[in-house]
Amino acid sequence: MGNPHILVVPFPAQEHAIPLMELSQILIKHGIKITFVNTEFNHKRITNALGKEPEGQVHFVSIPDGMGAEEDRNHIGKLVEACLKFMPGELRQLIEKIKQTDDDEITCVLADMTLGLGVEVAAELGIKTAALWPPATLLLALILNIPKLIDDGVIDENGTPLKHEMIQLSLDSPTMSPSNFVWMTIEDFTTQKIIFDLMQRYNKAIEKVEWLLCNSTYNLEVGAFASVPKALPIGPLSKLDKLGNLEVNFWPEDSSCLKWLDQQPPRSTIYVAFGSITVLNPTQFQELALGLELSNRPFLWVVRPNVIEGKDDAYPEGFRNRVADRVKMVGWAPQRAVLNHPSIACFISHCGWNSTMEGVSNGVPFLCWPYFADQFLNESYICDNWKVGLRFEKDESEIIRGEEIKSKVEKLLSDENFKARALELKEKTLNNIKEGGSSEQNLKSFIEWVKS
Known part of the structure; x- marks a missing residue:
């Protein structure tokens, strides 16, 4: 068996790639090999922003996202549909190719939980799975509560609000308006439905994940972490990663x-x-x-x-x-x-x-x-x-x-x-990332698991 080798699969958007890159650069310092997967479209953008191919200890690879060259990737519904359809097959081929050409085959897939794809592919191939949830943990708690929100008559089975009073998931969480639920902030109903359906897949994907990491801290989201016991905070990643995240900017800094x-x-x-x-x-x-x-x-x-x-x-x-x-x-x-x-x-x-x-x-x-x-x-x-x-x-x-x-x-x-x-x-x-802090301890345990 060679060195631990993680395949990192972000959702193809700037704000998702950044925390996964921050985590990747932390893992590299612990002797873990990282292959970072961008879509071909985003790889070009990063290369153009840098004025050269991204370089450093992270190995970058790219796969197609299933969209045409002229299609609008800011149209979140089309992007999600294309990724769900095309990327699982591309990821399987990529893992197979690495197995044949690299001394260190993939030992773990670290996927962006918001797309869940990498988790499903890794589970099928019998590879260790971990996921990072890039948004607030409160959003994950909300999504995992969708079945209950439907049962309680807060939303219908398409996610449309039926009640308009504010709701609170737990005592320590902020109140929120159903009209601001994440899928409801997208203008057209078709896209709302695509995002709502994607989110309902998370319950199954989370069962398959061995580690569910969050770029957050216990003190910031007490109620949310109590609602999602499997979620472990390892943030703030931006303060842990001293190397900077230049390699995943879509515009020149x-x-x-x-x-x-x-x-x-x-x-x-x-x-x-x-x-x-x-x-x-x-x-x-x-x-x-x-x-x-x-x-x-x-x-x-x-x-x-x-x-x-x-x-x-x-x-x-x-x-x-x-x-x-x-x-x-x-x-x-x-x-x-x-x-x-x-x-x-x-x-x-x-x-x-x-x-x-x-x-x-x-x-x-x-x-x-x-x-x-x-x-x-x-x-x-x-x-x-x-x-x-x-x-x-x-x-x-x-x-x-x-x-x-x-x-x-x-x-x-x-x-x-x-x-x-x-x-x-x-x-x-910041106390969370000091020695003995909860984020520091969670991250340490995760690194030990990757290496075991």
Whole structure:
């Protein structure tokens, strides 16, 4: 028997690849060999972003996702359907090929639990299985409760809400609105149904998984971990992985913003970033620009190439000139380094789980701007449970206005309690990865199991 060799299979999206890459780089330091599977489409994007083939101790391979070159991979329903149909066969072939050509055959598949594919393939082939759940554990608890939610008449068998009062899964979990259940935040019913059906497969997949790891901590999600006893927190991964996650960025990182931040006073700067999928309509984009201008503070704004619906540029007239002396705009930022920078005052965020964990781990208060999926649950944690951030209110035309942005920035930054709670939460969260902390012990046990 050769060395332990793990095949890592993320769901083909930036925010899923990042925590799996962070975990992969931690495992490498323990002498475990890693083969990381991207789709061909995403492998090209990563190569283009880096300007070269990704390199390092992780071995990258790619397989087709079953979609045509011109098809829209931001259409989550089509992407999921194609992956479920094509990827199991591709993974089987890949594992067979590695067996024939590599001295170290695959001894374990570490799959992204949100797609569950790798788990099913590994179980069929008699290979050890582990899974990482990249979102909040609360989302997994919600999904595992789907049969009960149907029985209780909260939702019907298609996942459509029948009751509209807030629900709470456990005493320590935030309340949530059925209209914000993850599948309900997707606009068309067909896609909602695809996602809802996929989630109902998780119950079976979880039974097959020997280890179910989460990029989270007990202190952040007491109620959720009590609801899903099999789930083991090993987070925050972004603070454990010292090598950085450059190899899985879909856009070129612009690290010039770090030098710019060095020139800003401590706790002065607003950081604005909405992850890899959020799209704003031109009116909303303009109001965001005006709100940042009205704040009268320095701001670092990540404006992704495809962030404005149907347009490349929707800045208000004269905006760039008026804010030139206090703004830095980049297409993509080295977010972990940004959030760790002493000049950051707060984070205007879409509340994806990676961003949430990175903000919490650095003691940064939030202004929450969720877009879809689990981001509304994460907003509830930030504002209602941990009390380290504020929500924005939309007007009657569903727009967050510039004045609202200005007012919430002022409210958050004039109240020292937000910063104090954020620093306290940071300390409690990072205690989990210190020696003897629960995340550190779970990770150690997992590594021993992989090597056994």
